[in-house]
Amino acid sequence: MPTAAPPPNEFLRSLLQIPSVSARDVDTEGRTLVSYDVTGSAQLYEVGADGTWRRLTDLDGVAAGRYLPGTRAVVVQHDAGGNERGQLSLVDLDSPDLDSPDVAGAGDAGEPLPPLVPFVHDPAFVHRLAGVEPGRVFYLTNRRNGVDFDLVSREVGSGKETVLYDGGGYVAEVEASPDGRWVALTRPNAPANSLQLLLVSTEDGQVEPLTPWDDDAYVRTPSWLPDSSALLVSGNPGREMTAVLRYDLAARTWSEVVADSGHDLVGWVSPDGAHVLVATNDDGAVSLALHSLPDGEPVRDLDLPAGGCAALHRHPDPVWSQAGDAVAVTYSSPVEPPYALRLDVTTGTSTPIRPANRPDLPGGLVAPESHRVAAPDGEQIPTFVYRPADGGDGSAVLVVHGGPEGQSVRQWQPMVAGLVAQGHTVLVPNVRGSTGYGKRWYALDDVRRRLDSVADLAALHEWLPTIGVDPDRVALYGGSYGGYMVLAGLAFQPARWAAGVDIVGIASLVTFLENTSDYRRAHREREYGSLANDRDFLHEASPLTQVDAMRAPLFVIHGANDPRVPLSEAEQIVAALRARNVPCELRVYADEGHGLAKRANQLDAYPAACAFLAEQLAKRSGGPGDSGEGVA
Template sequence: MAADIVRLLELTSWRAFDVAATGRVLAGSDESGSTQLVELADGESTPLTALPGAVTGRYLPGERAVVVQHDTDGNERGQLSLLRLDEPRARPARLPDLQPLVRDPAHVNRLLDVLPGRIVYATNRRNGVDFDVVIRHVETGAEEIAYDQGGMVLEATASPDGRHLALTVPADRAMSDQLLLVDTATREVLALTGRDEPARHGQIGWLPDGLAVTTDADRDRAGIARIDPRTGARHWLVTSDEHDLTGWLSPDGSTLLAQANDDGASRLALHDAATGDLLRTIRLPADGWCSYPLPAPTWSPDSRLVALSFSAPAVPGDALLVIAATGECESLTGSAAQLDGLVEPSSHRVPARDGEQVPCFVFAPREADPRLAGSAVLIVHGGPESQAVRTFSPIAQALVAQGHTVLVPNVRGSTGYGKRWYSADDGRNRLESVADLGDLHDWLPSIGLDAGRAALWGGSYGGYMVLAGLAFQPERWAAGVDIVGISSLVTFLENTAAYRRAHREREYGSLAADAEFLHSASPLTKVASISAPLFVLHGANDPRVPLSEARQIATAVRANGLECELRVYDDEGHGLAKRTNRLDAYPRALAFLARHLAKQA
């Protein structure tokens, strides 16, 4: 058992961050134990960084240089540095080798876009809460504030001439945002959508006559539209009534890379950006997923190439390169060659109490340990505005190798199945998603599983779901593994980073208006009902879900005389980013589940 999870956690994966016109790809590799930058070219991989924690980056257009984003021990206070690639270097760059661009360790600084000689970034240095958008000249260090109207800037894209920014900020509703156009010279802001419009906007690109935007405005399923930058008028380019679509526009404005979300699998195609007409489809290496939660596809500056991050249940993670003119897709790395015998999931729709159907992937063991045969582990994704997709999961594969059957559901509140589904848990409907766990539990016997030996596993909001399942459905669950989870919606909102509070209140409800409901929907409130053993993991530097959430639930569960192991990692934030910590934590968690889900002699 321990050997399976260690072997899976030690697999190397790659992701693509950027691509140059020469075909060089800026990628991330976790071979060292955390994601570091490498450059892929001519069949070779050249390590670029060796920093203490995970990093991301982008090429600086027109130069042999990389903008590196890094933080300290997962605290998410991003810092920006420059790495010159035209200077000889005997080893990968460490922090002293990088040229500081934005070093302000007390605040969050997040790279949004890159331009020749300039970067666009968001920072909350003004008051610790609101994010301003700043354009910085790399050579001189001169900065211009382009936007300072408040809120958490979600995305920003500069026009080709740098005179305008298109950006999104949260709107008044959960899972909605407002699309703004900013004149960088005058700082005049034009709202292209309303603050009360129930719609998302993203993946903004600049067309010759407008903006190309992924949006679900006036639709249940997201599509790709052209938006007039003067009036906000919308014209649909590519839509589907069956799938959510996402689009990435080429820099020259001629071609759209469109991704259809087919039950967590990516279907890619290239479209004419002027008409929306299909040009050609792209064949991926397997039935898997591109982009989020991995980096989004990136076009080369000359619009010839697209770099993709790709993963599948049996593919840990690879960097792919697409030639736009032909649709040919080449894998630049070979993560799938490291290990065979991985399990592919089957897709199901689980009937819910109210006639809805909960999408769910099921990983079934090939050879079950007789002691664990028939046991079930439900892995609940975070977010909640996220989706379990067809990617590699060392946890799911290790659990299956143990002999458990693993269910990975997309309970209501999940994205990928339309606006109606992702909105079904908003505000005071929070416990409807928890009730979906009960429906999944009731379904277990129909696929030959023992409902008396079922456990929950989840991280972040998935951790809240684990604790809520144990607290509100104590008769159903035999054990739980909570990773950086919320134990009280009240104390979470009180103690999360100030810049996140308003953003999260749109989803969960506000402390001012909804405190009583938030209290009633909190696992900590019902902790006396928990009867199952609990395993808790948390990072000491977590700015999203503070460590106090883990400590208070562990204390309360132990006070009831139940087993509760709490493991805290001092050099981690919201999750375990470092392999050494995952190798310590996850074998223990799997052993915990095996002990509590084994058949009794």
């Protein structure tokens, strides 16, 4: 039951302290493996069929994992301080040390935990859990040269390792065929925001491309039928929206299984091959439905609250039970924090998985309105608008997502809710380059069209008076690529914006590409342009290049261990602004990486950022810039 809304800053603090539950796996006995962050960072818990909770990990940072089929063990992936150099360990759930369930799921200090046994461990390199089978684990690692990711199979008993793929570059997803003869994997294509599907023989290592290297298609979620005769994927080759497609190995042919000309779909095949679970992305609301195989006919919609997002984006992918009778998913909405659900395939009903002692939600949470905002070139920018119940104080904050190949969806966003509670109208746009609205839209910001997406910010600013917002009292807020957009808005459109909050953002596209982790550089050059061929444009499109024009106060948040956007990006923009007497605050967190994963740091940074915006937007009595300055 919602309670009365506390004062704005306490409102945000109360939201940040509500724990989240994410589904990670399900076993054959009705147990569910979840991530749960009640202790301040996401740790692994097992939730029994009777609702009892057992805590499994106590790690420095976020823990993810999968059950090891045929055993009572979990493979755990974890890093240190957000550095994203994942290590793999095993937890034996039959360990005598794990003899006391934590029924409330509160993670009390002193509860017995099973030992965490290193399985694949080399802190200098990245190891990503890619799949589990009885007796073996698949993982991806860059330990060969620090750049290229190899696919490795490791036997659990003997520790014997076999390199299955070493074709170079980044590897996104992996799925081994049930008969053990093949591995399907996806890797970045030549065009930006595209993935190629490869078929790798486990017998001789031969690699067969199933989609062309130069295609602009995005292909993901490879899933095998149980007889290994065919592969189902979610992809958009030769089409605008992503559909569920089938590749037949014997015939070497593609066919359509489930498609919707107006929406992106993503599908996951059940282990028994009887069904495919299909997620439909409808303007940021993601619903789930069950379809039969092989015909793709709809069976039933699954029981989920309306107006939210099940799976995808910041939530883990759904996970099927081995019997194919249940699937575990993660759900949230603008008015509901993330929690796990176990969905019964036969009935379509859902069972929530969340602790009984979760704090009550405060009153005052609002759902967004959906708008399309016209840009000068005729494009329509999908935009969510969150309005305070009392209409607000006439100010606004634009919250820009990261990626850039990302999408703002109808998920739990405490910071957005906190800004609304503070009296600001909050706009959450999907500027050009965003996913979820078709292939054409997400390609409109590639390489030398980068500043076209920045121009969308100006179009949104022009539209604000139509919804009652004072255009002189508007700020920008964003993380990662959204942080770049904040800095770019302040640099290229200085007369429009009163303040900015930049979280792990890019100040210079040149130094970002020079200093990002070696294994990420080629992948990011596909989107932004290459240092070899596009350096002049990268320099031109960098906020740091236009720092002399920046004059709005700035609040910067960064993790010291960020492997994607190095801390040096924050340090150089802050130093440049301070040298020009522009008000600027920098908060660096020594135990964080690309964003803030720990509640203590969130509670330190986000309310302070909210207070900064309240101060800056309250005192704007005139325009953000000198009256004589033109608008970019």
